[in-house]
Amino acid sequence: MKxxxxxxxxxxxxxxxxxxxxxxxxxxxxxxxxxxxxxxxSLQGLLDDYAKKDLITLQEQYVxxxxxxxxxxxxxxxxxxxxxxxxGAAMVDMKEMYASKxxxxxxxxxxxxxxxxxxYLSFCGxxx
Numbered sequence: 020m021k022x023x024x025x026x027x028x029x030x031x032x033x034x035x036x037x038x039x040x041x042x043x044x045x046x047x048x049x050x051x052x053x054x055x056x057x058x059x060x061s062l063q064g065l066l067d068d069y070a071k072k073d074l075i076t077l078q079e080q081y082v083x084x085x086x087x088x089x090x091x092x093x094x095x096x097x098x099x100x101x102x103x104x105x106x107g108a109a110m111v112d113m114k115e116m117y118a119s120k121x122x123x124x125x126x127x128x129x130x131x132x133x134x135x136x137x138x139y140l141s142f143c144g145x146x147x
Contacts, residue, residue, distance in 0.1 A: 020141050022053040027137030029065060030085075030093060033077035041069035053145075096131040106131075 025044050028037060044066055048059045068077065085091050096106045113130035117123070120142040128135060 020051060020053060020143075020145075021047050022051045023137045023140040027134035027141075029062070030134045030137070032081055033069070033074060035074060038069050038074055038077065041066050093133045094129060094131050095133060095136060 025047055029041075029044070031037070045059060045063060048054050048062070054062075068080075072080075085093055089097070096109050110130045113136075114124065117130060117135075117139050120139060122139055122142055124130060124135065130136075
């Protein structure tokens with residue numbers, strides 16, 4: 020399911036490759052039919068930004084949204100466990116969950132990174 024992978028990509032730091040590819044996302048969203056028309060329409064503004072804005076502006080907006088505030092932190096366990104010891108154990112469990120689907124992550128990636136979790140979901144069936 021490409022929809023989850025693409026949603027994760029939209030939450031990563033903008034790059035030239037992402038900017039070039041983003042124009043195809045709406046078609047994938049519509050073709051896979053996992054999102055409602057209303058949800059796709061709400062994403063269209065972001066997709067339009069990728070088409071119309073220069074890369075530096077997109078990157079500045081990303082940093083402003085995700086890097087300057089903990090309110091929009093992209094690390095799931097930051098919101099659940101904060102800096103507690105439970106966070107480490109939860110990450111080990113999550114990494115094992117990814118491996119069970121054949122998704123190997125590098126040692127410098129944190130398993131609770133939301134775009135990575137969305138990539139994992141792209142390996143799962145809808146019932147999961």
